[in-house]
Amino acid sequence: MAERVRLITGNHIIAEAALAAGCTFFGGYPITPSSEIAESLSRKLPEIGGYFIQMEDELASLAACIGASLVGHKVMTATSGPGYSLMQEHIGFAAMGEVPVVVVNVMRGGPSTGLPTKTSQGDLYQAKYGTHGDAPAIAFVPATVREAFDATVKAFNFAETFRTPVSILADEVLGHMIEAVEMPEPGSYEVVERIKPEDFSTYSHYDHATAQIGKPLANYGDGARFHVTGLTHDETGFPTNDPELIAKCHNRLLDKVTENADKLFWRETDGIENAEIAFVAVGTASRAARVVINRLRSEGRSVGLYRPITLWPFPADDLKNSISAAKTVVVPEMNAGQLVEEVRKYAAPATRIVQVNRFDGELITPDEIYASLKAALEEV
Amino acid sequence: MTEPADGEKINAASTADELYDCYLRKTSKFPHVWCSGCGIGIVLGSLIRSIEHIGLKKDDVLVVSGIGCSSRLPGYVDFNTLHTTHGRALAFGTGAKFGRPALNVIAVMGDGDALAIGGNHFIHSCRRNIDITAVVINNFNYGMTGGQNSPTTPEGSILTTAPYGNIENPFDTCDLALGSGATFVARSTVYHVAELKEYITLGIRNPGFSVVEVYAPCYTGYGRRNEAKTPTGMIAQLGKDAVPFKKTLLNRRKPPGSLEGGKFHIGIFRDERKNEFCNSYAELVKKRKKDMENPISS
Numbered sequence A: 001m002a003e004r005v006r007l008i009t010g011n012h013i014i015a016e017a018a019l020a021a022g023c024t025f026f027g028g029y030p031i032t033p034s035s036e037i038a039e040s041l042s043r044k045l046p047e048i049g050g051y052f053i054q055m056e057d058e059l060a061s062l063a064a065c066i067g068a069s070l071v072g073h074k075v076m077t078a079t080s081g082p083g084y085s086l087m088q089e090h091i092g093f094a095a096m097g098e099v100p101v102v103v104v105n106v107m108r109g110g111p112s113t114g115l116p117t118k119t120s121q122g123d124l125y126q127a128k129y130g131t132h133g134d135a136p137a138i139a140f141v142p143a144t145v146r147e148a149f150d151a152t153v154k155a156f157n158f159a160e161t162f163r164t165p166v167s168i169l170a171d172e173v174l175g176h177m178i179e180a181v182e183m184p185e186p187g188s189y190e191v192v193e194r195i196k197p198e199d200f201s202t203y204s205h206y207d208h209a210t211a212q213i214g215k216p217l218a219n220y221g222d223g224a225r226f227h228v229t230g231l232t233h234d235e236t237g238f239p240t241n242d243p244e245l246i247a248k249c250h251n252r253l254l255d256k257v258t259e260n261a262d263k264l265f266w267r268e269t270d271g272i273e274n275a276e277i278a279f280v281a282v283g284t285a286s287r288a289a290r291v292v293i294n295r296l297r298s299e300g301r302s303v304g305l306y307r308p309i310t311l312w313p314f315p316a317d318d319l320k321n322s323i324s325a326a327k328t329v330v331v332p333e334m335n336a337g338q339l340v341e342e343v344r345k346y347a348a349p350a351t352r353i354v355q356v357n358r359f360d361g362e363l364i365t366p367d368e369i370y371a372s373l374k375a376a377l378e379e380v
Numbered sequence B: 001m002t003e004p005a006d007g008e009k010i011n012a013a014s015t016a017d018e019l020y021d022c023y024l025r026k027t028s029k030f031p032h033v034w035c036s037g038c039g040i041g042i043v044l045g046s047l048i049r050s051i052e053h054i055g056l057k058k059d060d061v062l063v064v065s066g067i068g069c070s071s072r073l074p075g076y077v078d079f080n081t082l083h084t085t086h087g088r089a090l091a092f093g094t095g096a097k098f099g100r101p102a103l104n105v106i107a108v109m110g111d112g113d114a115l116a117i118g119g120n121h122f123i124h125s126c127r128r129n130i131d132i133t134a135v136v137i138n139n140f141n142y143g144m145t146g147g148q149n150s151p152t153t154p155e156g157s158i159l160t161t162a163p164y165g166n167i168e169n170p171f172d173t174c175d176l177a178l179g180s181g182a183t184f185v186a187r188s189t190v191y192h193v194a195e196l197k198e199y200i201t202l203g204i205r206n207p208g209f210s211v212v213e214v215y216a217p218c219y220t221g222y223g224r225r226n227e228a229k230t231p232t233g234m235i236a237q238l239g240k241d242a243v244p245f246k247k248t249l250l251n252r253r254k255p256p257g258s259l260e261g262g263k264f265h266i267g268i269f270r271d272e273r274k275n276e277f278c279n280s281y282a283e284l285v286k287k288r289k290k291d292m293e294n295p296i297s298s
Ligand SMILES: Cc1ncc(C[n+]2csc(CCOP(=O)(O)OP(=O)(O)O)c2C)c(N)n1
Pocket: B067, B068, B069, B070, B071, B086, B109, B110, B111, B112, B113, B114, B137, B139, B141, B142, B143, B144, B145, B150
């Protein structure tokens, strides 16, 4: 067991986890604070006969990944804010074309070039609303290096079963932080293999009648000569202007995620039932929240934590039930207030919501969360 | 590219009817989207003739495109087909080719698609010399969006976003390809279909990045605003203006417009061999694996 314990950063474990999940293709463009993922895979993929390519920009990176996914590879790209912005058109394309891809965004401060070497949680909403049109969104926000492993493996699995892009929202601190991790044994986690169609001659890439997931996916070159387009299409894959068929196409994409949200459901709670003060936090901000929670508990207060790991689709009903008894809900995050907007939607009207925001590139601290909460409690 | 092992033409079809029967999709939405008199259909004809001539298996062909009238071509042909985003066909094609080198990847793009929004992918594909054949259908404007000026629009032409005449300098697609490192570069027109078929064939056979530029009429977007009388007249004019390029010292290739009276060169401007990206990567993988087996010597 001991030899499986490694000192490893978040970025490096994401690369390891991708390989563990069966990733055989990476296309990317360097950007801080994500580059270690590309660097690590540029060393490892050739050694296992996989494919690594550095493309000319992020649009090209995700495009190459989508092309490679369609010929049969499990694919991943990794980037940060400016690159994630450039990738949005192809996140939409992969959603429309029902192509599995994993996109890692190691978040840094923004907008624009912003803070290349500093942390942020500024892209939570971008992961849901970044691409145009009503596109489905799946995104995970891991909080620890160990959890980044699980999030990455799950991202690959869900990309395959849902045939849609899945984002992992890490951040600069998680990406660069070294933690001691007992590396999971192969076989101790589920790896979903791509399901191939039994009969290529009757293969249809689309089936708009259902929101079914886990459908087979043919590879270009195997014998099913199918068409993939970003245009809204009918079930044959060809463009349509018929409102009924348009609605079917769009609904299937969204329903796949909403109707199967239970399969994506992944969150952690700690003493949330009947807690008077509930913390709702994601990623590294939740680690600061934990310190505050312990402090408040030692002061005799009833405090709980609700931490979505699957951020999108948002666990609305579960959060609503979990915080229904709380008088105060604290939402610390490293942005100007994104997660808090979701919490507002699902908190009971009388709930006091305390938002604690820091977006100066530094990790949010327990002290400032504690101070904000105290100040809010004293106001009444 | 991969040829069938026995050298036989797997899809042997000879008459036009047989050709269409074999290569056009029965499920797709004919009639096609193109205007009558459009040049894109002629390119489609030449493309399937050259694929039939080489004898490629339909399963081994991927036709990828961006967005535009030209880029609607893949929807009608019975291959693996990928209709992507505006300008990015080559980036998608690169991933597919790299990930499955046995596929013959053909990218069909308009002038705006390949050279404006996709210009970066175009030059980098040339530089990488990845084994893809790019067919650039140059109709000197953005046909699909209603006749705006493109990076190849001649100076002085009237376009919907250049109502007082285009003041920009045009790209020479072939110059750009040559300068960026493509290993097969040729230009034809839809008037010269025999040459077009030959160049696409040579492009597919070149184990590297090939650019075949095709001058094509777009009467709707370009011609009718710029003194063309009919679509067929535009095709005939291409026949009159094209000057065959012969590779001799005296016959230096000139960019379009620089020959007198609007004439331009057609022909093969480069046909060379250079290290191809997928091959180089395969060698790298082989070497790395060998080094791993013999750690002392590495
Ligand atoms: C990102 C993006 N920008 C703009 C457009 C609109 N658009 C569609 S086709 C096109 C130009 C097509 O011109 P060209 O590539 O020359 O093809 P043609 O229609 O002339 O064959 C444009 C600008 C788009 N679809 N996507």
